[in-house]
Amino acid sequence: MKDAAPETAPETFYLKDYTPFGFEVQSVELTFRLAPKATRVLSRIHFAPKPGAANPEFFLHGEQLTLISAAVDGAPVTPTLTEGGLTCDVPDRPFVWEAEVEIDPQGNTALEGLYMSNGMYCTQCEAEGFRKITYYPDRPDVMSTFRVRIEGDEPVKLSNGNPTASGAGWAEWHDPWPKPAYLFALVAGDLVNHPDSFTTMSGKEVELNIWVRPGDEGKCAFGMEALKKSMKWDEDVYGREYDLDIFNIVAVDDFNMGAMENKGLNIFNSSCVLASPETSTDANFERIEAIIAHEYFHNWTGNRITCRDWFQLCLKEGLTVFRDAQFTADMRSAPVKRISDVIDLRARQFPEDGGPLAHPVRPEQFQEINNFYTATIYEKGAEVIGMLKRLVGDEDYAKAVTLYFDRHDGQACTIEDWLKVFEDATGRDLSQFKRWYSQAGTPHLKVSEDYTDGTYTLTFEQSTPPTPGQPDKDPRVIPIAVGLLGPNGDEVCATRVLEMTEAKQSFTFDGLAAKPVPSVLREFSAPVILERDTSNAERAFLLAHDTDPFNRWEAGNALAREARVAMVLEGAAPDADYLDALQKLLRDDSQDPAFRALVLSPPSQSDIAQTLFERGHAPDPQKIFDAAETFAQTLAQQLADSLPRLYADTTVSGAYSPDAISCGKRDLNGRILSLLTRLDGGQQAARQYEDADNMTQQYAALACLLKAEKGDAQSQAFFDQWKGDRLVMDKWFALQIASAAPETAASVARDLTQHDLFTLKNPNRFRAVMGALAGHHAGFHHASGAGYRLLAENLIALDKLNPQTTARMCAAFQTWKRYDADRQALIRTELERIAGTEGLSRDTTEMVTRILDA
Numbered sequence: 001m002k003d004a005a006p007e008t009a010p011e012t013f014y015l016k017d018y019t020p021f022g023f024e025v026q027s028v029e030l031t032f033r034l035a036p037k038a039t040r041v042l043s044r045i046h047f048a049p050k051p052g053a054a055n056p057e058f059f060l061h062g063e064q065l066t067l068i069s070a071a072v073d074g075a076p077v078t079p080t081l082t083e084g085g086l087t088c089d090v091p092d093r094p095f096v097w098e099a100e101v102e103i104d105p106q107g108n109t110a111l112e113g114l115y116m117s118n119g120m121y122c123t124q125c126e127a128e129g130f131r132k133i134t135y136y137p138d139r140p141d142v143m144s145t146f147r148v149r150i151e152g153d154e155p156v157k158l159s160n161g162n163p164t165a166s167g168a169g170w171a172e173w174h175d176p177w178p179k180p181a182y183l184f185a186l187v188a189g190d191l192v193n194h195p196d197s198f199t200t201m202s203g204k205e206v207e208l209n210i211w212v213r214p215g216d217e218g219k220c221a222f223g224m225e226a227l228k229k230s231m232k233w234d235e236d237v238y239g240r241e242y243d244l245d246i247f248n249i250v251a252v253d254d255f256n257m258g259a260m261e262n263k264g265l266n267i268f269n270s271s272c273v274l275a276s277p278e279t280s281t282d283a284n285f286e287r288i289e290a291i292i293a294h295e296y297f298h299n300w301t302g303n304r305i306t307c308r309d310w311f312q313l314c315l316k317e318g319l320t321v322f323r324d325a326q327f328t329a330d331m332r333s334a335p336v337k338r339i340s341d342v343i344d345l346r347a348r349q350f351p352e353d354g355g356p357l358a359h360p361v362r363p364e365q366f367q368e369i370n371n372f373y374t375a376t377i378y379e380k381g382a383e384v385i386g387m388l389k390r391l392v393g394d395e396d397y398a399k400a401v402t403l404y405f406d407r408h409d410g411q412a413c414t415i416e417d418w419l420k421v422f423e424d425a426t427g428r429d430l431s432q433f434k435r436w437y438s439q440a441g442t443p444h445l446k447v448s449e450d451y452t453d454g455t456y457t458l459t460f461e462q463s464t465p466p467t468p469g470q471p472d473k474d475p476r477v478i479p480i481a482v483g484l485l486g487p488n489g490d491e492v493c494a495t496r497v498l499e500m501t502e503a504k505q506s507f508t509f510d511g512l513a514a515k516p517v518p519s520v521l522r523e524f525s526a527p528v529i530l531e532r533d534t535s536n537a538e539r540a541f542l543l544a545h546d547t548d549p550f551n552r553w554e555a556g557n558a559l560a561r562e563a564r565v566a567m568v569l570e571g572a573a574p575d576a577d578y579l580d581a582l583q584k585l586l587r588d589d590s591q592d593p594a595f596r597a598l599v600l601s602p603p604s605q606s607d608i609a610q611t612l613f614e615r616g617h618a619p620d621p622q623k624i625f626d627a628a629e630t631f632a633q634t635l636a637q638q639l640a641d642s643l644p645r646l647y648a649d650t651t652v653s654g655a656y657s658p659d660a661i662s663c664g665k666r667d668l669n670g671r672i673l674s675l676l677t678r679l680d681g682g683q684q685a686a687r688q689y690e691d692a693d694n695m696t697q698q699y700a701a702l703a704c705l706l707k708a709e710k711g712d713a714q715s716q717a718f719f720d721q722w723k724g725d726r727l728v729m730d731k732w733f734a735l736q737i738a739s740a741a742p743e744t745a746a747s748v749a750r751d752l753t754q755h756d757l758f759t760l761k762n763p764n765r766f767r768a769v770m771g772a773l774a775g776h777h778a779g780f781h782h783a784s785g786a787g788y789r790l791l792a793e794n795l796i797a798l799d800k801l802n803p804q805t806t807a808r809m810c811a812a813f814q815t816w817k818r819y820d821a822d823r824q825a826l827i828r829t830e831l832e833r834i835a836g837t838e839g840l841s842r843d844t845t846e847m848v849t850r851i852l853d854a
């Protein structure tokens with residue numbers, strides 16, 4: 001049975017309603033008899049009523065299951081099947097529950113629970129997928145050890161924990177660490193492995209494997225190195241050692257998320273683990289390294305210590321994103337990582353926090369938890385940890401986190417538990433800081449200054465706009481890292497962290513011979529919107545002199561934004577001072593190429609739209625697009641003489657390596673090539689395309705050629721070369737749309753949905769096409785409304801197969817209130833069309849309703 005469409009409004013779950021489960025689960029034994037359309041799952045579970053729980057209800061979650069039989073202590077029982085599960089009379093003493101159910105992995109296109117991908121069985125249980133495998137208390141605060149037996153003809157059969165026995169047609173696994181059901185995993189198929197091993201800090205040998213489809217073995221080496229580096233780093237920095245005899249990673253083509261941290265058996269979207277120089281770009285390599293680290297780090301922050309309920313999702317995600325960012329900063333360049341993270345935060349989290357989907361880092365209600373795997377929970381959740389560390393200092397942070405591991409190992413915890421270890425380790429009162437977890441919205445931080453008789457005063461005012469359900473906000477604790485520069489550019493006051501706690505608060509600096517230039521919010525010390533009346537001259541000064549790399553970039557970014565805004569609003573020419581500053585920086589070989597590439601990359605067009613909206617203008621996407629084109633063209637012309645030399649100087653030759661230095665150089669080189677293409681009509685790009693021996697350079701060249709409308713031959717050649725590689729074809733699909741003109745983007749995307757290689761069943765391919773359309777700001781928001789229509793049609797079609805991916809993609813409409821009345825009307829029509837679709841999933845219903853209610 002499939003879920004019926006909700007006739008009435010879907011049920012809402014509230015944090016305040018939390019009640020513990022009335023039974024302990026002492027052990028779980030599962031047997032899987034695999035068959036594509038009729039897999040049998042036998043469960044044998046030891047339950048015991050919790051002491052003090054009087055006659056607790058015995059409710060087990062279960063969805064889309066066919067119950068074959070059930071028994072309590074060996075005697076058959078007939079449970080009452082209810083919406084979403086079953087209830088049953090059980091004894092008020094420990095007992096054994098047994099059930100046999102049948103499920104249909106092949107018919108499971110939602111990719112939750114047990115499903116099939118290219119003939120291989122695999123699972124995805126976070127957040128609530130295990131209830132589609134068998135009847136079980138499917139909630140994260142119920143933890144148990146698992147024994148799993150898999151029966152089937154597949155040559156490789158994997159589950160969590162350590163392998164215990166196997167024979168012809170069967171394999172058994174035992175996971176000694178108690179875990180919630182969302183961390184359960186099973187994989188069975190025709191797979192090959194890339195093996196290795198790691199010796200832990202206490203000398204224990206761990207077997208490591210990356211399992212892939214035959215033919216992909218050559219794309220595992222980089223992922224394996226990333227895994228070993230992650231294991232070592234977590235020992236060195238957090239003192240955390242791996243705790244099983246074996247660690248398996250499996251690559252799966254059809255996957256809703258990036259990857260999943262199942263205990264001892266991580267399952268990865270193949271796009272997040274398979275890497276080779278010929279098929280992966282530098283950005284792919286960096287992302288793979290970060291995601292492998294992220295999932296591995298969950299072994300302690302998520303698995304050994306998990307969440308009490310899904311409202312606490314940020315407890316594991318915010319902390320683990322913070323840890324993987326620390327790892328990347330250590331492996332690569334810390335400033336480049338910080339700048340990249342802030343660009344991402346502003347592109348994805350700020351719009352969410354300022355729109356109809358705004359919610360606190362710890363939400364207090366939801367209808368469908370899958371809709372809360374958001375940038376707010378993950379990225380803002382990580383920013384909150386970063387602020388905490390900045391406030392208490394590195395030493396106390398280490399003390400508190402160690403206390404967290406000591407005190408809560410093996411438990412399902414809350415944000416209160418997390419903050420309490422910081423209070424106990426430091427003696428601080430964090431009750432005000434906790435507002436970061438309970439209040440949605442991005443605070444605006446206004447700053448004004450005064451200089452009198454050698455004393456410099458900075459005055460800050462904070463305010464947070466209303467968000468759904470939260471009209472008024474109390475002041476938060478904001479760590480503001482500030483440094484001061486003298487008129488000659490020397491730093492006269494090193495970075496100091498000001499701790500703002502009031503709505504309005506001043507801080508003074510004494511003994512200054514002249515009025516300094518402040519460098520405020522260094523390293524982006526808090527996720528806020530800084531508002532300061534300043535001049536372009538001062539921004540250029542900071543771009544040249546600030547000792548804080550983040551704020552140097554930020555100054556350049558602000559210059560770029562102001563230049564664009566003036567072009568859009570006033571029809572101004574590209575700002576000459578800014579062009580000048582850019583040229584200087586570009587030619588400055590003493591600067592890190594990755595940093596130069598970041599300064600050269602303009603604010604996104606969506607970012608400019610948001611700025612215009614905040615200043616009271618309805619943004620015109622076409623004008624924003626035109627300004628970007630004009631700016632790039634002008635820059636290219638002014639740099640005409642030096643572009644060929646810059647291109648040559650930044651070309652990386654020799655064997656491909658995805659190290660940070662080479663990646664930074666190729667990034668800069670690609671940006672220079674795109675400027676050069678504006679002048680030479682694509683001659684250099686065509687040469688690069690011919691000569692490229694790696695995907696980064698091949699892809700960069702093709703992107704330049706398509707943008708210049710000179711790439712038809714290369715695009716066909718690229719297609720012919722790579723049509724057998726799903727991940728490379730995702731790039732090809734996305735690039736067709738990204739390089740299209742605004743007026744044709746939607747029709748290019750529409751044609752691609754008719755392509756033989758387009759399928760709704762593969763989330764990566766769907767995201768490649770619809771994600772690229774939504775990401776083409778001027779194309780998606782073209783006045784014809786064709787982009788809105790196409791996305792809506794495809795969301796309606798996908799919802800029948802895969803509600804989770806559909807619901808996430810609805811966020812493309814979240815910024816709709818920014819735009820003019822005509823566009824708003826067009827979007828409203830599409831949102832209402834989606835909302836009115838018969839049988840729409842709970843996931844998508846919730847998202848569309850929230851967006852429409854804005």
Ligand SMILES: [Zn+2]
Nearest residue numbers: 294298317320
């Ligand atoms: Zn995670």
